[in-house]
Structure formats: structure tokens, C-alpha cells
Amino acid sequence: MRSQLSPWRLTGYALLQILLLPLTLVFVVLSIVAGALAVITVGIPLLLVTLPVLRWSADLHRRMAAATLGHPVPEDRLPTAGLGAMARIRTWAMDPMTWREVAWALVGVPVGFVLSLLTLVLLVVVVTGALWWYGAPQIMGARAGLDRWFLCKGRTERLEERVEVLTESRAASVDHAAAELRRIERDLHDGAQARLVALGMTLGMAEQSASTDPEATTRLLAEARETTTAALGDIRFVLRGIHPPVLADRGLVGAVQALALDMALPVTVTSELRGRLTEPLESAVYFAVAECLANVGKHAVASEAWIGLDETDDLLRVVVGDDGRGGASAAAGSGLRGVARRLSAFDGTMRVSSPTGGPTLITMEVPCASS
Amino acid sequence: MRVVVAEDNALLRDGMIRLLEAHDITVSTAVDNAVDLDHALRDTEADGAVLDVRMPPTHTDEGLRAALAVRSRRPGFPVLVLSQYVEQLYARELLASGEGAVGYLLKDRVANVGDFIDGVRRVVAGGTVIDPEVIAAIMSRRRQQPIDRLTPRERDVLGLMAEGRSNAAIAAQLHVTERAVTKHTNSIFTKLDLPVAADDNRRVLAVLAWLQVE
Numbered sequence: 001m002r003s004q005l006s007p008w009r010l011t012g013y014a015l016l017q018i019l020l021l022p023l024t025l026v027f028v029v030l031s032i033v034a035g036a037l038a039v040i041t042v043g044i045p046l047l048l049v050t051l052p053v054l055r056w057s058a059d060l061h062r063r064m065a066a067a068t069l070g071h072p073v074p075e076d077r078l079p080t081a082g083l084g085a086m087a088r089i090r091t092w093a094m095d096p097m098t099w100r101e102v103a104w105a106l107v108g109v110p111v112g113f114v115l116s117l118l119t120l121v122l123l124v125v126v127v128t129g130a131l132w133w134y135g136a137p138q139i140m141g142a143r144a145g146l147d148r149w150f151l152c153k154g155r156t157e158r159l160e161e162r163v164e165v166l167t168e169s170r171a172a173s174v175d176h177a178a179a180e181l182r183r184i185e186r187d188l189h190d191g192a193q194a195r196l197v198a199l200g201m202t203l204g205m206a207e208q209s210a211s212t213d214p215e216a217t218t219r220l221l222a223e224a225r226e227t228t229t230a231a232l233g234d235i236r237f238v239l240r241g242i243h244p245p246v247l248a249d250r251g252l253v254g255a256v257q258a259l260a261l262d263m264a265l266p267v268t269v270t271s272e273l274r275g276r277l278t279e280p281l282e283s284a285v286y287f288a289v290a291e292c293l294a295n296v297g298k299h300a301v302a303s304e305a306w307i308g309l310d311e312t313d314d315l316l317r318v319v320v321g322d323d324g325r326g327g328a329s330a331a332a333g334s335g336l337r338g339v340a341r342r343l344s345a346f347d348g349t350m351r352v353s354s355p356t357g358g359p360t361l362i363t364m365e366v367p368c369a370s371s
Numbered sequence: 372m373r374v375v376v377a378e379d380n381a382l383l384r385d386g387m388i389r390l391l392e393a394h395d396i397t398v399s400t401a402v403d404n405a406v407d408l409d410h411a412l413r414d415t416e417a418d419g420a421v422l423d424v425r426m427p428p429t430h431t432d433e434g435l436r437a438a439l440a441v442r443s444r445r446p447g448f449p450v451l452v453l454s455q456y457v458e459q460l461y462a463r464e465l466l467a468s469g470e471g472a473v474g475y476l477l478k479d480r481v482a483n484v485g486d487f488i489d490g491v492r493r494v495v496a497g498g499t500v501i502d503p504e505v506i507a508a509i510m511s512r513r514r515q516q517p518i519d520r521l522t523p524r525e526r527d528v529l530g531l532m533a534e535g536r537s538n539a540a541i542a543a544q545l546h547v548t549e550r551a552v553t554k555h556t557n558s559i560f561t562k563l564d565l566p567v568a569a570d571d572n573r574r575v576l577a578v579l580a581w582l583q584v585e
Contacts, residue, residue: 225482232479236456246458249431254460261459262508 003068003144007136011123013064014116014140021113024057028105038089048085051092058101061147068144073152097153104150115143169344176341184238191234199227243283252282256289256307263293265304272310277368281346285318285366288339288350292320292362295335300324300360316368319361326358336362372495373399375420377408377434378453379427387421387481394488405433412441412448419449419472419495424461435461442468449495453478462505471575474500474535493535499578500535520562528555533578 003010030050037043059075066073078095080088092098119139122132153161206220239245247255253271260267276282289307296305302324309318330336330352339362340350348366374391376398378384388398400411404427412420420441422434438450451474452465462475474494480502481487490500521529524545531541538556542549556574563580565573 228482229479232455232477240456245425245456246460249425250460258458258460261463 003137003141004070005068005137005140007123007133010068010136010140011119011132013068014119014136014143017061017064017116017143018113018120020057020060021109024054024105024109027053027057028102032102035093044085044089047089051098054101054105058104058151061104062151065144065147065151068140069148073148075151076153096157100150100153104147108146108150112143112146115139115146119143169341169347172341173345176338176345184242187234187238187241191238192231195227195231195234199224199231202227244286247282247286251276252285253309255282255286256309259286259290259293260307263297263305265297265302267293267304268306270306270308273316274311277316281316281366281368284342284346284348285316285364288342288364289318289320291335291339295328296320296322296324296360299328300326300358302358302360311368314367314369316366318364318366320364321359321361323359326354326356326360328352328354328360328362339364372418372492373397373416374491374495375399375408375411375414375417376401376422377403377405377411377420377426377437378423379403379425380423383423383478390481390484390487391421391491396488396491404428405437408434408437409440412437419451419491421451421453421491423478424452424454432461435464438473439464439468442473447472447497449497450474451476451491451494451500453481457502457505459505459508462501466499466501466579470579471499472497474498475505476500476502477504490535497575498535499533499575501533501578503530503534506530506533521559525555525559525562528552529559529577532556532559532574 027050031047031054034043034046034050038047055077062073062075075097077097078091080091083091119132119136122128122135202220202224206217206224209216209220244255244258246258250258253269253273256271257269260269277285293305293307296302300322302322305320305322307318307320309316311317328336330340330350336350336352343350343364343366346366346368348364350365351363352360353363354360372395374396376384376387376391378387378401381403384401384403388401391398399414399417402408402411406428408422408426411417420438422438424432424434426433434454435452438452441448442450446469449472450465452461453476454461455478457475457477465473465475472494474490476487476490480490494500527545528541531544536544538549538552542552545552556577559577560573563577565576565580
């Protein structure tokens with residue numbers, strides 16, 4: 001792995017890496033000690049300081065490796081933003097990347113140190129200048145490869161994780177589809193079908209009384225007409241649940257505006273979407289927004305709500321906010337959990353920020369490519 | 372009275388023609404797609420149109436688009452839009468396309484022949500006829516003034532006005548005298564700060580104010 005960077009720049013990296021060695025070693029040892037002491041709580045505050053320093057050093061090495069190799073070295077850590085101290089430590093402990101970083105600090109850093117030192121020595125001992133000029137890109141390329149091997153998940157590991165995520169979201173999608181079909185079947189059976197049976201009976205009665213009692217017949221026919229209206233209402237309700245007509249007519253933005261209008265409180269819709277999205281994605285996002293708005297209506301006690309839709313770099317972002325009392329959570333409300341499940345089929349994510357007293361912000365992000 | 376009818380389902384189209392003709396409304400042209408509809412609406416003899424929202428070629432909202440287009444070309448051209456489902460969004464667009472002579476009803480309402488024919492006549496005469504389902508949805512909205520100044524009874528009256536009913540019909544529906552209804556409507560006009568004008572025009576303005584389409 002030969003680096004394309006200049007030997008001067010690479011030697012600069014080598015110097016920095018050499019200087020970082022003592023710090024990294026000290027903090028990995030401290031982190032291990034703190035981790036062990038965390039069992040009796042005294043280690044917790046220590047760990048909150050030492051591990052971020054270790055991570056900082058690892059990130060610095062990642063950046064150098066990425067520049068040296070000419071391609072990204074992602075960190076792939078589990079997100080901890082917004083978590084409390086204990087939750088953060090728990091996430092760190094569960095994150096395989098934390099253990100990779102510890103192994104890197106204990107093994108990768110000392111081994112890499114030899115390579116970095118070699119680069120520096122070749123330059124300092126002037127007579128080996130030519131060797132340095134041609135050797136530095138090779139040696140530092142090896143160092144970067146070593147860091148990457150420790151600090152970045154391998155292809156297999158990535159694929160394994162992806163398979164796990166896909167298996168989960170596929171199972172959720174299948175469950176969801178089956179539940180939807182059951183619901184539609186039940187709605188049609190209890191609604192339109194039952195009404196059509198009643199309609200048949202009413203018409204039968206009207207037929208019998210036609211010649212003998214015109215007055216009763218007229219009454220029965222009026223009743224039959226009302227039943228057809230009710231049956232149509234039922235069918236409309238079911239159809240809306242399958243694929244809302246306004247979504248087909250106007251696309252996501254128009255359909256979301258229609259949803260906003262149907263709310264009992266004022267809802268502002270702002271959109272920076274250009275073009276239409278794919279149909280399945282529009283449908284999923286529409287129902288996600290509908291569910292969020294239903295939650296606002298049911299629980300938030302809000303005086304206003306807002307919906308923002310925008311798209312950057314093929315990532316669709318939808319924010320549903322309200323000025324209500326807060327306290328919404330994806331764990332508590334099965335409605336919001338359903339939203340997350342729906343979006344997971346599209347590799348989408350949902351974040352809920354809802355402190356007590358509000359405001360509530362639900363942010364949904366889904367990869368998309370406008371069609 | 373001559374109207375254009377647009378409906379892509381042959382069964383419904385024939386039914387509607389039969390229904391209209393039985394009540395002395397001549398169907399000048401009946402079409403089943405948006406392209407033919409565009410031609411039909413250029414017929415200057417027609418007094419109005421009864422349109423289905425969803426039609427070929429795209430089966431989305433071409434009926435509605437045709438209605439908006441013809442009204443921008445011929446302001447105040449009476450249009451009654453029928454649909455299998457109603458959206459407040461569409462009601463607003465129709466109402467915003469000019470004052471009066473507009474109707475938006477669920478197709479189911481055709482079954483109530485008397486009301487339906489009445490609705491067609493009212494729209495052609497310049498009135499506004501909005502489906503009760505849209506009105507119910509608007510009713511459920513918590514909104515700020517000036518509508519908040521209305522008493523619940525006045526809201527009932529305004530709702531029925533939006534459905535396109537006359538004072539006599541409103542009186543019958545609410546089981547009060549026509550005089551009482553007139554009192555309510557006057558009070559509504561005052562509370563909504565509507566300028567003094569012909570009663571029909573004010574009724575339309577009241578409905579528009581209520582739907583907040585300005």
C-alpha cells in the first residue's frame with residue numbers, strides 16, 4: 001500500500017503518531033482500570049474522561065490513515081448523542097468498536113510506533129535520505145493499513161451487520177403486511193360486507209311489500225338507499241387506509257397538506273422537495289406522518305404543529321413538531337414504534353425528542369432518490 | 372338548462388344522464404376522459420358542468436384540474452365536482468377559483484336524487500354547494516376568529532349555508548321559523564364583517580370566510 005502523499009507530509013504524520021504514543025498508552029491503561037472500577041461505581045467518572053481521550057486519539061489516527069490511503073476510514077461507532085452518563089457507558093461497553101480501539105491502543109499503536117519511528121529516523125540520519133524519499137510512502141502506507149485494520153470494521157463484519165439489520169426489517173415488514181391484510185379483511189367483513197347483506201334483506205322485504213303496502217315499500221327503499229351510502233363510506237375508509245387517493249393525485253407534499261388540513265389544530269407544512277419520490281416510499285412516509293399527527297391529536301395537547309420536508313444528498317428528512325406537553329417516546333407509544341418499523345424497511349430512521357413540557361420533535365430520515 | 376357531464380364509468384354516466392334528463396336538465400355533451408372534456412367545455416352553449424374528479428388518462432385529479440382551468444378561462448362558469456372521496460384541500464382550491472357557482476360533493480349523494488338535482492340547479496344559479504363531510508371536517512377544527520365569534524346555532528346555520536341550502540330549507544332542517552334563520556344569517560354577516568350586498572353574494576362570502584380561502 002503505497003501512499004500518494006508527499007514524504008514530508010507523511011513524516012509529519014509519523015512525528016505526530018510518535019508523540020501520541022505515550023498519551024494513547026496511558027489513557028488506554030487508565031480506561032481499562034476505570035472500566036474495571038466501574039463495577040464499584042468509582043470508575044464511572046474516570047471512564048467518562050479517559051475513554052473520550054482514547055477515542056480522540058483513535059479519530060486522529062483514522063484521519064491520518066484516511067489521508068494516507070486516499071479513502072475514508074469510517075468510525076462506525078454506536079451513536080451516544082443525547083444519552084445520560086450511565087447510558088453512554090453502557091453503549092460504549094456494547095459497542096464492538098470500543099473493544100477494537102482498546103486492542104488498537106495496546107497492540108496496533110506500539111507496532112505502528114516502530115514504523116513511524118523508522119520513517120523519522122530515515123530522514124534524520126541524512127545519509128539515508130534517498131531511502132526515506134522512496135521508502136516513506138511504503139512504510140507509512142503500511143502504518144495506515146495497520147491502523148485501519150484495527151479501527152475500521154472489515155467487509156465481512158459490515159456485511160454480517162447488514163444481514164442482521166435486513167433480517168430484522170424483513171421480518172418486521174412481513175409482520176406488518178400480514179397485520180394490514182388482517183385489518184383490511186376485518187374492516188370489509190364488519191363494514192361494507194355486513195351492510196350489503198342488510199341491503200339485500202331490506203330490498204327483499206321491499207319486494208314482498210311492493211304490491212300490498214306501497215308506503216312501507218317506499219320506507220324500505222329509502223332505508224336501502226341509506227345503507228348503500230353507509231357501505232360506500234365504509235369502503236372509502238378502507239381505501240384510505242390502503243392507499244389514500246390524494247397521495248396518488250398529488251404526491252407526498254399534497255397528501256401531507258391534505259392531512260394537515262384535516263387536523264383539528266393549525267398545522268404548517270413547509271417543503272423543499274423537488275419531484276416525486278418512489279411510490280412505496282411516498283406511501284410509507286405518508287403513513288408515518290399520519291401516525292405522528294394522530295399522536296399529536298391524541299396526546300400532545302398542542303396549540304399548533306408543523307411539518308417540514310426536505311431532501312439533501314438523497315436523504316429525505318421529515319420533521320413533525322408540536323408545541324404540546326412532550327413526553328412522547330417510541331418505546332411507550334406503539335404508534336411511534338410502528339412508524340420506526342415502517343421506515344426500517346426503507347433503511348430509514350426515526351428520532352424522538354420530547355422533553356416533559358414540550359416541544360416534541362420527531363425527525364425521520366430515509367434514503368431516497370427522487371424519480 | 373344545458374350541462375356537460377364527464378364520468379368515465381359508463382354505468383354511472385348513463386345513470387347520471389338519465390337522472391338529469393328526467394328532471395329537465397339537458398345533457399349537451401357526455402364525455403369519459405379529460406381530453407374530450409377539454410373540448411366539451413369550450414362549448415359556449417353549456418350552462419354548467421358536472422365532473423368526476425378521477426378520469427383517464429392518468430386517473431388522478433383531471434376532473435378537478437379541468438374545473439379549475441375552465442373557471443380561470445370563463446370566470447364564474449358553474450361547475451359541480453363529484454368524487455368518490457372528498458378532501459378539504461380540493462374544496463379550498465375550488466372555492467378559491469372564484470366566487471360561487473361551484474359545488475363539491477361525494478358521488479354517494481347522487482343516490483339522494485332530490486338533493487342532487489337541487490344541488491345542480493343551485494350551482495348553475497351561482498350558489499355554493501359543499502359536501503357535509505367536508506363541512507364536518509372543517510367544523511372539528513379549532514380555529515381562531517372571526518369564526519369564533521359565532522354562537523353554536525349560528526355555526527349550524529353557516530354549515531347548512533355552505534351546503535347550499537336556502538333559508539327556508541335551513542329553517543326546516545333546524546325546526547325553527549324562517550324569520551329566526553334570517554336573524555341568524557344577518558348576525559353571521561355582521562360578525563364576519565361582510566359588506567352590505569345582495570344576499571346571495573353575502574352568503575357565498577360567508578362560506579368563503581368560513582373556509583378561510585381568501
